Amino acid sequence: MTTYWAEHAILPDGPADSVRLEEQDGRWAAISAGVPAAEARRLPGVVLPGFANCHSHAFHRALRGRTHHHDQHGGSFWTWRTAMYRVAGRLDPDSYLALARATYAEMALSGITAVGEFHYLHHGPDGTPYDDPNAMAAALRQAAADAGVRLTLLDTCYLSGGLNADGHQPVDAVQRRFSDGDADRWAGRVADLTEDDNTRIGAAIHSVRAVPADQFGIVDAAAGPGPLHVHLSEQPAENEASQGHYRRTPTQLLADAGILSPRTSAVHATHLTGADIRALGASRSIACICPTTERDLADGIGPTRGLADAGTSLSLGTDQHAMIDFFEELRGLELDERLQTGRRGNFTPTELLDAGTAHASIGWSDAGQLAVGMRADLVAVDDTSPRTAGCDPEQLLFAAGGTDVHTVINSGSVIVEDHRHRLGDIGRLLTAAIEPIWRKP
Numbered sequence: 476m477t478t479y480w481a482e483h484a485i486l487p488d489g490p491a492d493s494v495r496l497e498e499q500d501g502r503w504a505a506i507s508a509g510v511p512a513a514e515a516r517r518l519p520g521v522v523l524p525g526f527a528n529c530h531s532h533a534f535h536r537a538l539r540g541r542t543h544h545h546d547q548h549g550g551s552f553w554t555w556r557t558a559m560y561r562v563a564g565r566l567d568p569d570s571y572l573a574l575a576r577a578t579y580a581e582m583a584l585s586g587i588t589a590v591g592e593f594h595y596l597h598h599g600p601d602g603t604p605y606d607d608p609n610a611m612a613a614a615l616r617q618a619a620a621d622a623g624v625r626l627t628l629l630d631t632c633y634l635s636g637g638l639n640a641d642g643h644q645p646v647d648a649v650q651r652r653f654s655d656g657d658a659d660r661w662a663g664r665v666a667d668l669t670e671d672d673n674t675r676i677g678a679a680i681h682s683v684r685a686v687p688a689d690q691f692g693i694v695d696a697a698a699g700p701g702p703l704h705v706h707l708s709e710q711p712a713e714n715e716a717s718q719g720h721y722r723r724t725p726t727q728l729l730a731d732a733g734i735l736s737p738r739t740s741a742v743h744a745t746h747l748t749g750a751d752i753r754a755l756g757a758s759r760s761i762a763c764i765c766p767t768t769e770r771d772l773a774d775g776i777g778p779t780r781g782l783a784d785a786g787t788s789l790s791l792g793t794d795q796h797a798m799i800d801f802f803e804e805l806r807g808l809e810l811d812e813r814l815q816t817g818r819r820g821n822f823t824p825t826e827l828l829d830a831g832t833a834h835a836s837i838g839w840s841d842a843g844q845l846a847v848g849m850r851a852d853l854v855a856v857d858d859t860s861p862r863t864a865g866c867d868p869e870q871l872l873f874a875a876g877g878t879d880v881h882t883v884i885n886s887g888s889v890i891v892e893d894h895r896h897r898l899g900d901i902g903r904l905l906t907a908a909i910e911p912i913w914r915k916p
Contacts, residue, residue: 476504477887480515481522481855483868484508485828487844490869494522498851501887506847518855519881521868523828524845525588525852526801529763529836530704530742530792532593533575533615537562537909539796552710552772559795560649564600565915568610570908571596575618577904578796580896583624585801585877586854588885590624591792591837593679593704593742595631595653597664602651608664616674623883623890623897627837629704630668631679632661632694638684640719658686658693665697672886675838677702680734682709683717683725691732700738702838704763705729707741709774714746726751735760740790740836745769745777752778756785761836766807768794776811780821789826790833800877805831809873824869831872855882 476499484494491508495515498504542558566574575592582590596611598604607613612628619626633653635643646654655661668676678698680686682705686694695703708714708725717725726747729735735758744755744762755762762782769775772795783789791804805827812821822830832843842850856871857863857879866874883891890897898904 478515479518479853480510480512481518483520483858484522484845485524485869487846489825496522496845496853498884498887501851503845503847503849503851506845518853520856520858520863520879521871522845523586523854523856524832524843525854525883525885526586526831527790527834527837527839527843528582528587528590528793528801529740529790529833530593530765530794531582531590532795533578533618534562534566534571534596535559535795536578536581536905537574537912539798541913552774555772562912563596563652564649565912566596567599568605568614570912571611572614572618573904573908574912575615576621576898577901577908578799579619579622579624580898580901581799581905582793582801583622583883583885583890584880584894584896584901585799586856586880586883587801588624588852588854588883589627589834589837589839589842590619591627591629591677591702591704593629593631595633595679595681597655598652600652602654609668612668620673621898623885623888625673625675625839625842625885627675627677627702627839628668629677629679629702629837630665631681632658632690633681633685634658634661634690635685635687638716638720640716642720643687653681658690662693662697675701677704677838679704682706682713683721683728684713688721688728688732691729691734695734698738702738702740702836703734703736704740704742705734707744708746708751709743711746724748724751726754730754730758737761742792742794743769743774743777744782745775747778752781752785752787755782755787759786759788761788761790761833763790763792763836764808764830765792765794766804766811767797768792770807770811771795771797776815779808780812780816783822783826788833788836789830790836791830801831802872802875802877805872824872827872851884851887853882853884854880857881
């Protein structure tokens, strides 16, 4: 048993002082407030539950700081996607392992203890499966284990290259490595994936653009009781294509197919109608919001308060990793809503923390709270830095940054201590992983 003591901690019933936390076999065995620090390992600052990053594309980390060129056409999600495809075509299991390991370690430095990886980089660059058809997934599993974060592998069905009024289009040369040809072959490959104490298996419909509606049910069935994710209405063009071919919004299309449920996470959910909001709420689906990505790609600001009021739970993700600072995602939920509404206080600090620790979105129902019986995850945040000095502990989320994370513990194991990850210099690891990708012809 290991015993910790924190001057401040955010417990399920709110902020508490002088908190003693006892960990045994990777779980919280006892938690008490108002007790002295004797014979316990002292944690600095304010202690929070571990964060759940519910939407990640690890390979997108190689794009940071390389997609902001401006030309006569301006920039959009679609011009950014061209650069993304360029990176996607250059990775193999070894280079993907190096990139994902460093990316997941960067997440840990920000307080993330579990990540949902929306995984569609499946095969070789020409679409030929590797000898192990799940070699790229194996690289992600190893990367997460090395970095000390739990992984939910959301193996993603990706079958078509786009959608217009005439229907679904064939995959192009780059997209071939994303596709298994049809949903049955995709499901057969996914059936070989297994879970362990650090890995959960879920599934994803890439989008209504990339998966025909008559294939939704196969993906849903393959997910079983696990989480099911889908990119939803990230761009107006997606809505227009869906209306043009199916005469329904993407949300209506999913609802009609019986896809929406409490285990379904709609990623982005930016451009929604009132009926869409009601359908997501009535089904108790989850909306995974990615504020820094939605800003970076000029996607827009989604109706987050409206979704929450309708009954939809919220989770958060760093998506394409324009930055990995989970405090920025947490407060982005509130600050972007302020820009949209002209009002402050749309979400309480408790609601923001709930969204940032929404492990249920990625299948870890036994994590996300500093509570007895839950996994022994925590994030200790320095409250004496130039950013955080003088903050009310409950409102620390509005001031702290990833650099203020002092200690991170995942299932009882210390993965970050004194602001340093157990793998060492993560900037060096990222540089070593990313630069060769861009040097390739």
